[in-house]
Amino acid sequence: MKEKIKQLAGKYAAEFVANRRHLHTNPELSFQEYETQKFVAEQLQTLGLAPQAMANTGLVALLEGKNPSKKVVALRADMDALPILEANDVSYKSTNPGVMHACGHDVHTASLLGVARILTELKDEFEGTVKLVFQPGEELAPGGASMMIRxxxxxxxTPQGMIGQHVAPQIPVGKIGFREGMYMASTDEIYLTVKGKGGHGAAPELGVDPVLVASHLIVALQQIVSRNRPQNSPSVLSFGRVIANGATNVIPNEVKIDGTFRCMNEIWREEGLRRIQKLAEGLCESMGAECEVRIVRGYPYLENHPELTRRLRAEASEYMGEENIVDLDIWMAGEDFAFYSQVTDSCFYRLGTRNEERGIVSGVHTPTFDVDEHSLEIGAGLMSWLALQELAV
Structure with missing residues (x-):
């Protein structure tokens, strides 16, 4: 079976690349993937599948082998692009100015379409059902995964496992990365408005300086992570936007502070958010100011089910060779695949796409991001192999 999958992946590799280039040329933002949804549906229908719309711009399709009810495995690809102006000079450059597939979701979608192509030809040779999940809106809260689940x-x-793959520009093409347990962080947005009483910079005693209060607040909030987080629980609190719209001699009435809180423990997540709000309100009050706190809940942390991940790693090693499997570090970025991992056995692994000789080295979410397209043949073939191996467990 392994050799059959590799043969089919090679046979249809050009098709996988063509699909990826079509998607890359025609990117759509989160929850606006109407043409992408239409394209994916048409590709699935040509294979004899019957995709169903879900979460407005998402799709789900069942690829049934013999004895379809024996076991079900779900495979996920996200479809949305980012609000980035592409800087690559390639024939498949985005034709939607200011929108770009800069996170590899075109690769994920094309790879899953490749799985559909491969497994459709093998459906008489395996038992069970593969659920193909084409998901919208990974890049934007509340996340398409939460909507699909709802x-x-x-x-x-009901699938017995959910598998997802994501491009990895730091990993050379031909290699695959795995990590058991905690992998990616929860992502919550913090918006603080410190309200004081502005006035002339030469007479601060006549008002309440929100700039000074905000400065104390930013420093104090870091102690929540450094002094309260549980041991062995990675956590980050960062503020990347501070607006104090005064002047050299003008103290403003308010200061806005925007940041992110990330961790890998749902209990600590709740406690950390509570402490952030309490400290912000209390410290500002103690200095004569007020603080409005707004928290936008993002994605939970992503947990790779240990047993499932160990199996998939061993299966990937059999398909790729042990020398091509690498260990992943904890990554404090967020991913809405985490919603699946919180409710069912899940594994999210990384697909190497880097090629230094060809200059394909840019990171995700940059205007020069691209991939070595040989990764599509690998991605579609490996995911097909993993799905069939899991159905056989």
């Missing part, structure tokens, strides 16, 4: 993507039929 609308029943993990029901009728």
């Amino acid at each position: 609308e029943g993507v993990l029901e009728n039929p």
Whole structure:
């Protein structure tokens, strides 16, 4: 079976690349993936599958082998692009100015379409069902995964496992990365407005300087992480935007502070957010100011199920060779695949796309991001192999 999958992946590699280039040329923002949804649906229908719309711009399709109810495995790809102006000079450059597939979701979608192509030809040779999940809106809260789950993507039929892959520009093409347990962080947004009483910079005693209060607040908030987080629980609190719209001799009435809180422990997440709000309000009050706190809840942390991940790593080693499997570090970025990992056995692994000789080295979310397209043949073939191996467990 392994050799059959590799043969089919090679046979249809040009098709996988063509699909990826079509998607890359025609990117759409989160929850606006209407043409992408239409394209994916048409590709699935040509294979005899019957995709169903879900979460407005998402799709789900069942690829049934023999004895479809024996076991179900779900495979996920996200479809949305980012609000980035592409700087690459390539034939498949984005034709939607200011929108770009800068995170590899075009690769994820094309790879999963490749899985559909490969496994459709093998459907008489395996038992069980592969649920193909094409998800919208990974890049924007509340996350398409949460919407898909709410609308029943993990029901009728219920998968025994969920598998996702993501491009990795730091890993050379031909290699795959795995990590058991904690992998990616929860992502919550923190918006603080410190309100004081502005006035002339030469007479601060006549008002309440929100710039000074905000400065104390930013420093004090760091102590929540450094002094309260549980041991062995990675956590980050960062502020990247501070607006104090005064002047050299003008103290403003308020200061706005925007940041992010990230961790890998849902209990600590709740406690940390509570402490952030309490400290912000209390410290500002103690200095004669007020603080409005707004917290936008993002994605939970991503947990790779240990047993499932160990199996997939061993299966990937068999397909790729042990020398091509690498260990991943904890990554404090967020990913809405985490929603799946909180409710079902899940594994999120990384697909190497880097090629230094060809200058394909840019990171995700940059205007020069690109991939070595040989990764599409690998991605589609490996995911097909992993799905069939899991169905056989």
